[in-house]
Amino acid sequence: MKKLIVACGSGVATSQTVASKVExxxxxxxxxFEIEAVDMKSLEQHIKSADAYISIVKAKKDYGVPVFNGVAFLTGMGQKQELEKIIAFLND
Known part of the structure; x- marks a missing residue:
């Protein structure tokens, strides 16, 4: 089972909202799948066990996993396309 990480500044409101919607x-x-909401400070620790990252705030480095646009799930703009990408990733 693949694991997705959602990260935002505090790991509370925005990442939880996106994680719940994506779930x-x-x-x-x-x-x-598994999904976990975390804060940016602990992203580096949690991403080691993740298969992909749903980004709300752009990470400062490449963690070597696929990155999906989490802002699409907040705004609704481009949400269908991002969801399709995540589904394809999970089914691969």
Whole structure:
């Protein structure tokens, strides 16, 4: 099962909101996955066990995992396309 990490500045409001929305949408799509919301300070520690990163705030370095646009799930703009990318990644 693949693990997704969602990170924002504090790891509380925004990342939790995006993680909850992505979780609901992926479950509706029948995907199997784990998802965790974290703060940017602990991203480097958590990303070691993750298969992909849903970015709300752009990371300052490349962690070697696929990165998806989390802002799309906040605004709704481009959400369908990002969701399709995540589903394709999870089903790969």
């Amino acid at each position: 609901r949408l992926l479950k509706e799509a029948g995907c199997s």
